Amino acid sequence: MNETTLLRDAGPEAPPLSPAARSAARAALLEEIGASRTVRGRLRAFLPGRRLPLRLGAAVVAVAAAWTAVVVAPGDAAPGRPAPSATAPAAPAAPGGIDLVAAEAVTFPVSLDPVPEGLTPLYSRRGGIAQYGSTPPFHVADYEPTSLVSGAPDAAGAGATDPGRVLLGLFPEDPRSSEEYGFWAEGDPTGTATVDGIEAGVWREEGVVSLLWERPDGQWVWLAGEGARARTESLVAVAESIVDRPQPVGLQFGLAPAGWSVGGYEESRSLDLVSDTDPALLLRLSAVGPQYDGTIDELLDGLPMAAPVETVTVQGRPGRLALLEGDAGTSPFWTMLGQLPDGRYLRLLAPQELTREQVLQIGEQVTAAS
Amino acid sequence: MIALSLHRSADPPSDAVHLRALPSALPTDAEVLAASQDDPERFAMLFDRHAAAVHRYLGRRVGELADDLLSETFLVAFRRRADYRPEHLDVRPWLIGIATNLVHGHARTERRRYRLLARAAGRPEEHGPDPADSGDRLDAQALRGPLAAALAGLKAHDRDVLLLVAWGDLSYEEVAAVLGVPVGTVRSRLHRARRRTRAVLDAPTLSDLLSDPASEETR
Numbered sequence: 289m290n291e292t293t294l295l296r297d298a299g300p301e302a303p304p305l306s307p308a309a310r311s312a313a314r315a316a317l318l319e320e321i322g323a324s325r326t327v328r329g330r331l332r333a334f335l336p337g338r339r340l341p342l343r344l345g346a347a348v349v350a351v352a353a354a355w356t357a358v359v360v361a362p363g364d365a366a367p368g369r370p371a372p373s374a375t376a377p378a379a380p381a382a383p384g385g386i387d388l389v390a391a392e393a394v395t396f397p398v399s400l401d402p403v404p405e406g407l408t409p410l411y412s413r414r415g416g417i418a419q420y421g422s423t424p425p426f427h428v429a430d431y432e433p434t435s436l437v438s439g440a441p442d443a444a445g446a447g448a449t450d451p452g453r454v455l456l457g458l459f460p461e462d463p464r465s466s467e468e469y470g471f472w473a474e475g476d477p478t479g480t481a482t483v484d485g486i487e488a489g490v491w492r493e494e495g496v497v498s499l500l501w502e503r504p505d506g507q508w509v510w511l512a513g514e515g516a517r518a519r520t521e522s523l524v525a526v527a528e529s530i531v532d533r534p535q536p537v538g539l540q541f542g543l544a545p546a547g548w549s550v551g552g553y554e555e556s557r558s559l560d561l562v563s564d565t566d567p568a569l570l571l572r573l574s575a576v577g578p579q580y581d582g583t584i585d586e587l588l589d590g591l592p593m594a595a596p597v598e599t600v601t602v603q604g605r606p607g608r609l610a611l612l613e614g615d616a617g618t619s620p621f622w623t624m625l626g627q628l629p630d631g632r633y634l635r636l637l638a639p640q641e642l643t644r645e646q647v648l649q650i651g652e653q654v655t656a657a658s
Numbered sequence: 659m660i661a662l663s664l665h666r667s668a669d670p671p672s673d674a675v676h677l678r679a680l681p682s683a684l685p686t687d688a689e690v691l692a693a694s695q696d697d698p699e700r701f702a703m704l705f706d707r708h709a710a711a712v713h714r715y716l717g718r719r720v721g722e723l724a725d726d727l728l729s730e731t732f733l734v735a736f737r738r739r740a741d742y743r744p745e746h747l748d749v750r751p752w753l754i755g756i757a758t759n760l761v762h763g764h765a766r767t768e769r770r771r772y773r774l775l776a777r778a779a780g781r782p783e784e785h786g787p788d789p790a791d792s793g794d795r796l797d798a799q800a801l802r803g804p805l806a807a808a809l810a811g812l813k814a815h816d817r818d819v820l821l822l823v824a825w826g827d828l829s830y831e832e833v834a835a836v837l838g839v840p841v842g843t844v845r846s847r848l849h850r851a852r853r854r855t856r857a858v859l860d861a862p863t864l865s866d867l868l869s870d871p872a873s874e875e876t877r
Contacts, residue, residue: 292820292823294801300775305728317705321699428853494834494840495840514843590777
């Protein structure tokens with residue numbers, strides 16, 4: 289079942305259209321139609337800002353009331369408790385417990401040199417273990433407009449040229465072999481091109497051009513250019529700028545459980561480590577988007593707590609540590625919130641197999657590129 | 659001879675042409691809209707035909723706010739009816755496109771709805787599953803939370819494409835016309851939306867989804 293079908297069958301349901309709401313909407317339309325027959329009405333139709341009085345307020349109240357029972361107010365934190373220090377050396381693991389060791393940098397295997405102007409890469413790694421699909425591991429770098437990635441207004445202004453988008457996929461086999469690889473071009477190539485002396489298939493569609501070729505080392509590369517990048521000649525130039533120079537992904541652990549490996553990462557926003565012996569044990573680090581304007585406590589809104597929220601210090605700034613109820617049949621797990629020097633929030637999820645002190649120690653040494 | 663007679667009796671009745679002609683006796687949406695330029699009251703027929711579908715699409719995206727946005731959709735459509743070009747788009751996708759633009763003005767409401775739905779799905783049920791529920795139904799229920807979390811995490815333009823296809827029942831070409839982008843862009847955005855949705859659906863536990871950083875983004 290694909291995602292579209294899933295959304296139809298299991299996506300959020302629409303509330304029913306009540307006869308009253310239907311009648312009100314129809315009456316408003318008829319009023320507008322009637323008014324259009326008058327000069328005043330025709331003018332009114334062009335006036336900006338004319339809107340129906342919204343019942344949004346009532347809807348928000350209704351939703352809020354429904355959630356009152358599960359929202360954890362900031363007051364639930366334990367203000368009288370001393371903030372635990374996370375600067376102590378790594379605590380020895382309890383007998384049979386998990387040791388923490390220095391983590392190696394997590395990298396994306398290739399780079400574009402130079403990075404296309406105006407674009408910033410977002411790195412993903414998928415596949416490899418059951419939770420991340422049935423394919424072998426594969427990597428995707430999505431080069432998106434820098435203004436979109438950073439959340440900052442485009443310095444060149446709204447009238448600046450759209451820099452387009454480049455998608456770089458690196459696969460252990462022909463990506464047409466599994467839908468999970470996401471290769472979207474259909475049918476046979478519409479042409480060919482030469483990349484570093486190797487013939488590549490070319491698919492030209494309106495607005496997008498794709499190249500696909502097999503490297504001498506047996507890996508397959510899919511390069512797609514969108515918008516301003518959707519020209520075969522310039523895309524071939526981008527293809528020939530691929531170098532085997534690993535790039536560190538944006539999120540990094542400084543400390544990690546011994547015997548755990550990278551499970552995957554998604555668009556440079558989350559990084560998962562999983563236990564080599566029990567892939568169900570997961571440690572996830574994520575950074576909250578730069579445009580998030582809520583508070584640290586709002587990041588805990590609605591989450592089912594297994595214990596009161598603690599106020600802690602993470603990297604010298606106020607943080608939160610909470611034990612959350614697990615899903616049905618699973619154990620509670622830790623969530624730790626902290627704040628990065630650039631103001632963004634980070635979140636760490638950890639299983640209870642790690643101690644409270646270990647979670648804080650890991651949180652103390654995570655980093656996130658701006 | 660008998661066989662020939664039976665064969666002849668099986669011919670379509672002579673009035674079949676009239677029966678087939680009945681549906682086409684109704685004016686098409688485009689004809690109604692064109693007629694409403696001079697006779698505005700005719701426009702109400704489009705409301706009668708499409709209000710339920712537009713509300714259903716809106717309701718899945720913004721919940722109760724759909725009542726207000728349904729009304730706004732048809733007011734905007736009525737005011738802009740002179741801009742409608744039937745050669746570009748049928749009326750229903752045109753209306754869905756207007757509704758989509760109105761949803762953009764309530765992006766926070768939409769994302770909040772998905773987040774709340776994801777968290778609600780993550781809470782233990784008060785009652786155990788009904789043994790009468792089919793496996794498919796239980797599977798669908800189990801996916802409600804992850805799907806809502808995935809929608810909260812999508813970028814707005816990727817989410818638009820995915821939901822115009824999934825809930826608006828628009829073709830790629832219609833989505834392209836509604837959003838004013840090439841069909842190739844629709845396909846690439848859909849690819850990204852599906853990939854990210856799949857990534858969330860593949861997450862080990864629902865609890866992980868609640869920490870999806872994208873769900874806190876505002877773009």
